[in-house]
Amino acid sequence: xxxxxxxxxxxxxxxxxxxxxxxxxxxxxxxxxxxxxxxxxxxxxxxxxxxxxxxxxxxxxxxxxxxxxxxxxxxxxxxxxxxxxxxx
Numbered sequence: 001x002x003x004x005x006x007x008x009x010x011x012x013x014x015x016x017x018x019x020x021x022x023x024x025x026x027x028x029x030x031x032x033x034x035x036x037x038x039x040x041x042x043x044x045x046x047x048x049x050x051x052x053x054x055x056x057x058x059x060x061x062x063x064x065x066x067x068x069x070x071x072x073x074x075x076x077x078x079x080x081x082x083x084x085x086x087x088x
Contacts, residue, residue: 003071007064015056015076022052033081053077 005011023031033053037046056076061069 003068005072005075007072008075011060011072011076012079014059015080018055018059019052019080022050022055033077 019031023029031050031052033050034047035050037048039045057069057073060072060076063069064072
């Protein structure tokens with residue numbers, strides 16, 4: 001199913017708020033797509049999607065439903081990563 005991203009401006013504003021809040025809570029100016037999680041015994045490390053990615057996904061899925069929410073999540077994350085430029 002092909003979608004038009006008619007909610008782009010609003011969605012990017014919401015994403016910016018989520019990202020800013022996440023960065024402020026962690027007192028950091030840079031965020032990655034993934035986070036390294038070290039176990040309490042420091043013998044195990046896991047790589048997982050960053051919390052801001054999960055928060056954005058959960059927000060759009062609950063707002064728009066599975067199909068359009070997934071579409072918007074992918075568009076927002078792509079826009080955040082590429083800033084509108086093509087990756088080569």
